[in-house]
Amino acid sequence: MKNIIRLFQFYFFWLFLSVSFAQEGKDNQLVYPKISKEPAIEIHYGIKIIDEYSNLNKLEDSVVKEWFKAQDSLAESYFAANDIMKNYLERLRKLQNNAESSVSMIRINEAGNYFYLKYDDSLGYEKLFFRENLADNEKELYNPFQYGGENLSITYLKPSFDGKKIAIGFNENGGFSSKVLIYDLEKKKVLEDVITKINPDFGGIEWLPDSSGFIYLYFPEVDKTQPEYKKNSFSVIHKLGKNPESRIPIFQTNEDLLISEDFYPKVKIGSSLDKHIIGYVASSDDYYDSYIATISDVLQGKPDWKPFFKKEDAIFYDQGEVRGGDFIFRQGNLKGNLLGKVSIKNPDFNNPIILAEGSTDNPIIKFEVTKSNIYYARSLYGSNVSLYVLNSSNEIQQLQPPFDPGYATFFGGSIMHNNIGVGLDGWTTDYTRYLIHKDGSFSREVLSPLLTYPEFENIITEQIMITSHDGVEVPLSLVYKQGMERNSANEVFIYVYGAYGESMSPFFSPIFLDWAEQGGVLAFPHVRGGGEKGKEWHEQGMKNLKYNSWKDLIACTEALINLNLTEAGLISLYTSSAGGITAGMAVNERPDLFSSFIAEVPRLNPLGLESSSTASSTSYLEYGTVKDSTEFTGLLKMDPYLNIRSQMLYPAVLVMPSYNDDRIPLWDSGKYIAKLQNSNHTNNPVLMDINYQNGHESVGDYDESVQLYSKIFSFAKSNMKH
Template identity: 25%
Template sequence: MKITLIAVGISAILMGCTNASNSSNPLSPISEAATASTQLQRMNISYPQTFKGDVKDNYFGTQVADPYRWLEDDMSSETGQWVKAENAVTQAYLAQVPSRDKLKERLKVLLDYEKVSAPFKEGKYTYFFKNDGLQNQAVLYRQIGDEEAQVFLDPNTFSDDGTTSLAGLDFSKDGSLVTYMISEGGSDWRKAITINVETKQTVSETLKDIKFSGISWLGNQGFYYSSYDKPQGSELSAKTDQHKLYFHRLDHKQTEDTLVFGGTDEQKNRYVSGEVTEDNQYLLISAAVSTSGNKLYLQDLSKPDSPLVTILDNTDSDTHLLDNEGSKLLLVTNLDAPNKRVISVDARHPQPKNWQDFIAQTDNVLDVSTGGGVIFASYMVDAISNVKQLDKNGKLIREVSLPGVGTASGFDGKKDQQTLYYSFTNYKTPSTIFSLDVQSGKSSVYLESKAKFDSDAYESKQVFYTSKDGTKVPMIITHKKGLKLDGSNPTMLYGYGGFNISLQPAFSSTNAAWLEQGGVYAVPNLRGGGEYGKAWHDAGTKLQKQNVFDDFIAAAEYLIAKNYTSPDYLAIRGGSNGGLLVGATMLQRPDLFKVALPAVGVLDMLRYHTFTAGAGWAYDYGTAQDSKKMFDYLMTYSPVQNVREGVNYPATLITTGDHDDRVVPAHSFKFAAELQAKNTGPNPMLIRIETNAGHGAGTPISKTIDQYADIFGFTLFNMGIKVK
């Protein structure tokens, strides 16, 4: 569920809560705003009256009510009115939070510094991204040698409000042409624009309706890209189920593009991608029905009308191209290697029976990159980076000396580059860019961060705690030095736990604002992630998903037991799959948390697969239609279906974007409606719906500042803590 882009790198007492009424008009009456008293510790909230319908679904003989089904219709005026009304209530509440403006000003200071990416070489130019400080989007610059850098692409000119972002960038092999993709309003749907790098003139018509796609060039003729057929009805929420790979010739219209893969029942897959080897000899096609596991095919581009050759005909593993030298292919795979390995095979006979280990599996998860004619094997050791430099035959040259304990990334480039670049960071250390001399292995500081944050005043340490079933789980805890362990520290527990995604330590200027307030920031590496390979991922999927919630709850209990915090000062936060994590755990253990912050969450587990590409998430979740056993299991934790009457839930601020076409906002809408209707305690149940925004990628800095000021302000206010 991700697209890669090279770039630089979110106690009030409430009275008089109104439950939803069963009105014949879906939005009658609507309270346009909450009324708030002038006392900082006491507010009156009147939630919008949300119509409850009588929709029910039958799952294996069980009737399940879905009273807020109408909120799934993002094109209806009723849903639009509801969004407006909910935002009015939320903004009226947040306007009374005294710390919000202070936090906003501090966030502006923390984010107002020059941010520069590692450089990368394309053709005769060296390119890099730079944000002068508070620019909504990073600008792409280029230079030759030591000449003064010039602006090449400025995404801030794409739209007046900064909500159109650069969402992908791919140069032709000789660097003379580039295709860049743009996202409007945070949508996953892209447009692709191809220009001559010298003249900046377009050399092809703008391609539309591209989604979940990279660009892979074949010489200067054109490129491969992927998309779905435009859905009927809502472009935001309608199901997109059949991904297709196309080849676009620069001198052709998009309507004339060649369909390379997909479009038949035999080739029906939700995720398809194509990659051309650096020498233009082979095309590798990956096809998957879910976010884990892919089939793999090869086509010899040096022979006209060459047939597709099957490398893998099943989705039992994740396998992709690393590099090639002539007909020798290097593939990265977790087939028979849950922590991944690199294999070599002849392209003429590429099936697994002919594979030979090139870099064998170890006890630690492997990630691999190439540059300068060598290979870099990056291992995760308890979520911490360890990097080895290997020669082109896979033999160890040296271990790369890193500046500390944290995350190192980069180590890639052209085969003839002798200087490569990588970045290093952790939760308290802003990212520093290093140059690496491939021949000597010597690293030098290329660019230090200009972040306005005193790292030396903070400490970050890794602990291991025990989950409910006895599993040891790592967690990194960051805070000011000299922290008093008296249970009164505001603590943000952040988690994800899914889709084989690993949370490695990285600095965030927004999180710095939390740390400056005396906050503790804790990140556990939950099951469902990729920190310990495929087995760790699988242990948090389908009928084992509760393990993820148990790991998160155990992390909270550890922080409380060690007196970092207490239930009155503990907040939980996560986005997307992490939003599900927060939603499920706040319902299962409302006594454990003061504040819950689910962002763009997958919250209706019975219907997630009916929207956009959601069916592709079934590897992690299963679906309610799979079997009665799977339905029963999903019903035990699905947030929308598990809000109970008469429970005092933690103060909740749900966040989503009205243009989120990854996890459609209906998830958040329905969860908010359920909480507002059923919660009887004094805590606020609010939803903040960002307009003209999507799942998060490409969010302009101005919106980021506003969002985090609201999130941190809401959290500290409900903990009764004044901003310093």
């Protein structure tokens, strides 16, 4: 009987494939799963909004669930029959295997102890290792399997200041909440303290100066189906050995501190010498309101929070350090930004001591404080990084790194000593960590082998400036093989973002470079909404000015054609998360430019999310709110779902949402796909491939990463129209 069932299943599977699509070359004829329309009408400020697929909001409805599963099955069937996908799987596995031996998540505490993960090929997961210092032999600290962990993937590490304990985090079932364990290096065991209802992306472990415990951001509700999901969070103190359920609130909304339920009151402790603790009212903005209290009061569970800097002072939230009686910070301004210093006792953020300044095109992007020096980085148009050191005599020296980086991040700095390192990356140069010495020289941190990729030696980069719709120049980074002919027959893969002030900084990815090695062009438009030209560049792509983001993208795409690098039909567009607005609206306005549109965990219905009664996000600070008539208009204009036009010839579309996404609900992508499948008048595939395991930012293990990008690049390749 089982054999008969298997035979029937096999026959039905191939019958489904033959009915669903016939793949001849690049023509796809798909029969999409059907879902009825249940239009909902909302009227805002006299404007009628029709949400044609409002029923897809009911994610627990059995009919809706089955529709999503059918969409996912259709996408999986499409890729199962795609020979180009099989070729990518084979090629990308080889590239990825070359990187599996490297260490990851390296953490260095004040004492110079090293904690890091190392992938075990035979076991298929990462284990935690320790070195007392860089020259010491490594010791295995923690094997998730030996401790009976159901989840073998470590997602967070934070050592104590003295290096005697380390917090180890695991994401729970791909959802919002994580679980954090504490490993005691002296006792060589995991302590009984288990922290739950924490999300390290929003606020991780902040060890107390004496390492006796820590502070973390606690979320009372982590079930995304509940109306209080992610709301009313507060910082709590936990002393090791105490009951983790006996949480002592130390920074939260109350009669003195009026904090919005959607904001995140978290804290920062920079070193074991700190006498003060900074409390931040965090949101999706670059600037926060902050408060300050003494560590001694916090330890007693009775902190006296005093106002410190305000949002209007334009202090970048993650760029402030306490050193003695001073607070050193990065501050935004119209000319770029600056490094400044104020006295903690009498802070005057309007008239700080200016330590260093950036410019609009070449802003300061980050800094690190050591015992005697301040190291900082500037980034020209988001792609060319320069490094500097400011010594105790306020003398600035530009450093000369081993290569010209496109991205840099400092590590190992502390006000306890003058040791520091920097990780450097670029479009064609692999991420490498270097130690910076007293004389300004660099040496490689030999913790992991230096990987080589001879197949990419002939790949080169250039950055050009493109004039956008309003005359503003937009940087465009290109990566391609040396000697490539400019004959309009080149296949282009565009990756765009343009939101939250995040720059499209250069990154080394063998998976991406494979496209250029095959003869294609990688293009990275640095559109407004990002941070490539400082805070003003971000603001010009926010709220009612969001249209600049997709018009910059359209201008860059047209420039690729005008420069005879490619032609319409040979341009694939890829994005993720908030980039869905930029890319989705570019496709809506100029569908003729693109051969395919691929979006991973995208935001495609921002107005729907901002008007949702269950919204638990501060994204309205970036896009606008329906509670303001002007911002509502901007939301409506930037909504890819609501602006899909019927009878249009749309390119091939692949949307890849995550079921456990804590920021963008599944219905956001579902509505867009349902409407587009009924509006598109071509044979181009319109697919939704759902990740049912991971969340918004978690890709999974090495094999899952290969699977993901094999789908992305094979879809782009399959739908080129020469």
